[in-house]
Amino acid sequence: MAEIKYTTADPKGVLTGIHYMDGNHAACEGALAAGCRFAAGYPITPSTEVVERFSARIPLVGGVFIQMEDEIASSICLQGAVWAGLKAMTVTSGPGISLMQEHIGLAACLETPCVFVNVQRGGPSTGLPTLPGQADMQQCRWGSHGDYEVIALSPSTVQESFDFIIDAFNLAEIYRVPVFFMMDECVGHMTEKLVIPEADKIKVVERRYTSKPPEEYLPFKPDPDLVPEMVKAGDGYRFHVTGLTHDERGYPVINAQAQKEMVYRLVEKVEKNAPKIWRYEEDEVEDADVVVLSYGISARVALKAIEMAREKGIRVGRMRLIVVWPFPEPRVKEIASKVKAIVVPELNIRGQVAREVERIVEGTCRVVRVPHAGGTVHDPQEILDAIMEAAK
Amino acid sequence: MSVVEGIKENPVEEFLRTDRLPHVWCSGCGIGTTVNCFARAVKECGIPLNDLAIVSGIGCTGRVAGYLRLDSFHTTHGRAIAFATGLHLANPELKVVVYSGDGDLVGIGGNHFIHAARRNLDITVILINNFTYAMTGGQVTPTAPLDSIETTTPYGVFEQNFNLPHLAASCGAVYVARWTAYHVMQVKKAMVEALNKKGFSFIEIIAPCPTIYLRRNRLGSAIDELKYYKEHSVIQHGADTRDVGIDIRRPEKIIVGKFVDIEKPDYLTAMNEHLGEVLGDKYVRWGE
Ligand SMILES: Cc1ncc(C[n+]2csc(CCOP(=O)(O)OP(=O)(O)O)c2C)c(N)n1
Ligand code: SF4
Numbered sequence A: 001m002a003e004i005k006y007t008t009a010d011p012k013g014v015l016t017g018i019h020y021m022d023g024n025h026a027a028c029e030g031a032l033a034a035g036c037r038f039a040a041g042y043p044i045t046p047s048t049e050v051v052e053r054f055s056a057r058i059p060l061v062g063g064v065f066i067q068m069e070d071e072i073a074s075s076i077c078l079q080g081a082v083w084a085g086l087k088a089m090t091v092t093s094g095p096g097i098s099l100m101q102e103h104i105g106l107a108a109c110l111e112t113p114c115v116f117v118n119v120q121r122g123g124p125s126t127g128l129p130t131l132p133g134q135a136d137m138q139q140c141r142w143g144s145h146g147d148y149e150v151i152a153l154s155p156s157t158v159q160e161s162f163d164f165i166i167d168a169f170n171l172a173e174i175y176r177v178p179v180f181f182m183m184d185e186c187v188g189h190m191t192e193k194l195v196i197p198e199a200d201k202i203k204v205v206e207r208r209y210t211s212k213p214p215e216e217y218l219p220f221k222p223d224p225d226l227v228p229e230m231v232k233a234g235d236g237y238r239f240h241v242t243g244l245t246h247d248e249r250g251y252p253v254i255n256a257q258a259q260k261e262m263v264y265r266l267v268e269k270v271e272k273n274a275p276k277i278w279r280y281e282e283d284e285v286e287d288a289d290v291v292v293l294s295y296g297i298s299a300r301v302a303l304k305a306i307e308m309a310r311e312k313g314i315r316v317g318r319m320r321l322i323v324v325w326p327f328p329e330p331r332v333k334e335i336a337s338k339v340k341a342i343v344v345p346e347l348n349i350r351g352q353v354a355r356e357v358e359r360i361v362e363g364t365c366r367v368v369r370v371p372h373a374g375g376t377v378h379d380p381q382e383i384l385d386a387i388m389e390a391a392k
Numbered sequence B: 001m002s003v004v005e006g007i008k009e010n011p012v013e014e015f016l017r018t019d020r021l022p023h024v025w026c027s028g029c030g031i032g033t034t035v036n037c038f039a040r041a042v043k044e045c046g047i048p049l050n051d052l053a054i055v056s057g058i059g060c061t062g063r064v065a066g067y068l069r070l071d072s073f074h075t076t077h078g079r080a081i082a083f084a085t086g087l088h089l090a091n092p093e094l095k096v097v098v099y100s101g102d103g104d105l106v107g108i109g110g111n112h113f114i115h116a117a118r119r120n121l122d123i124t125v126i127l128i129n130n131f132t133y134a135m136t137g138g139q140v141t142p143t144a145p146l147d148s149i150e151t152t153t154p155y156g157v158f159e160q161n162f163n164l165p166h167l168a169a170s171c172g173a174v175y176v177a178r179w180t181a182y183h184v185m186q187v188k189k190a191m192v193e194a195l196n197k198k199g200f201s202f203i204e205i206i207a208p209c210p211t212i213y214l215r216r217n218r219l220g221s222a223i224d225e226l227k228y229y230k231e232h233s234v235i236q237h238g239a240d241t242r243d244v245g246i247d248i249r250r251p252e253k254i255i256v257g258k259f260v261d262i263e264k265p266d267y268l269t270a271m272n273e274h275l276g277e278v279l280g281d282k283y284v285r286w287g288e
């Protein structure tokens, strides 16, 4: 089995120091620190600053930025770069992420480690180009056709836009999945302090390259953790990959048995490794009556409501998802067994994450949705009202 | 290329994934003929096999990548060039070849085709033009000549088709050739030239699809079609690409030959030159 090799960041890509910048620029710096040396993108508000900065920075670091003809092209161009040996990302929003869906499925199927940054805006369609939303959370999970699983992280601050995108790149390498970095317009455009550590303090995961010689190597034979070792073009393996259902050799096999083996593994490699992937933050959950569960910018807005509720003497705990998918089912179940209610504020009106909470708690506690159509963030009062109602 | 009793060795076998034979193509299909040419070109071109990568889209022609014993990628419909762009830019030492069908490359993938040619990306694009979406049963493509009968144009095609050499040339390709599946020696030679050309090289190969296009248009067998290519092809190297369109089914002449072979800095050369000039020593040159 290929060991997961951790190294530290290449200092060439790391702007160590204290900065004052917005989340989009910070995400770009995080990507560079993570070792991303290739980006393909197409302009779209509110995400464009990420690739604008990348296009200015990468010539000084060593790598390539290309502005492709559209998002369909960007979302597969980056996979070509990955299969040639680089770490790569694409960055987009709303209409762009919709155009990319076919290639998200391709990345899942070819097990291409790569990062899709989605700076969410209001939708559907052209929607609200300059204003926030969190309404792509279900799309990022299952937006492409077929069965597969991805990983999705959501930052709440500028610092996290830097820190967590490094994690996103690392998770992509460990599990060979497309990883979504689910920002939103607020986090992307808010400016605050960013501390970039020294390169040797930044942990970076190397690609799981095989050490097997070509005659022994099977491109899609999984290691015990269900993730196969990788090779890249030009190394003499003369391997084949296809978006058709394939066997361990990477050859197409069009039947139900091969389909079953492939899709179960694609799903299980995320599901069974989920305990190593979950990342969340909690406080005062243990003796809470109500827990506010949220993510991204909404989790940050909820802080104010939680503070107000606590001032009123309500015992409110907080759970913030950093990794939204895979969802931390056992922990949420456990919390549900101890509290009256879980309150879920998010910038969408169909409970894209709330319905996952409802599914998991199976009625053990109440789940109170705090929907919002996007365009701005919640008024903390709305969340407070929900908490008070839930605490009754 | 199917496994035939009694034939011990095939000279191109080492370039093929023999463990995947028999292949999916119909007998008489022109795609296999071109793959044979390609394997011979690979042998002759002087590029180490480990430095060659092949990318296909989806379709009967899209299956080509899967039969070549190279680093090979069977991607999505129309997007092989966009994948190849990343592969090439990330490792410029690779020679990246895109091998796909007419519907794939200039129908759904037309946008990527024109932009890759415009950028003069250092890749080779081989397009098998059978005037139809063969794999899905024969729908109209952007190359189908007027009056062609396709499943989605049961009364005949009335929209103007693409003149592919002209499209490629006017978008910036530095090497443009057209041959037919009859011209196996010329096809191989063009492939060798294209593989060794720096910049966006493009070869259109007109090929019979006996199962669908020929049958539906009552054009006879694959042999009839090859005879037609033989009798009606006119070699005109350096022809003005404006004049090489194939507007109607079975025109009096099909102009074939090498139309464009010029020198122009490719994308990465231009990138390194420009950024080196603007940024000076701060620029980290890429792929040199
Ligand atoms: C996005 C998408 N749309 C449609 C298809 C269905 N499809 C598969 S092959 C094909 C036609 C391929 O035609 P062409 O590129 O000319 O190749 P040929 O089969 O003729 O060699 C189509 C439309 C698909 N696979 N993906
Ligand atoms: S359908 Fe046509 S293009 Fe496809 S394999 Fe058969 S003959 Fe060739």
Ligand SMILES: [Mg+2]
Pocket: B059, B101, B102, B103, B128, B129, B130, B131, B132, B133, B134, B141
């Ligand atoms: Mg075709």
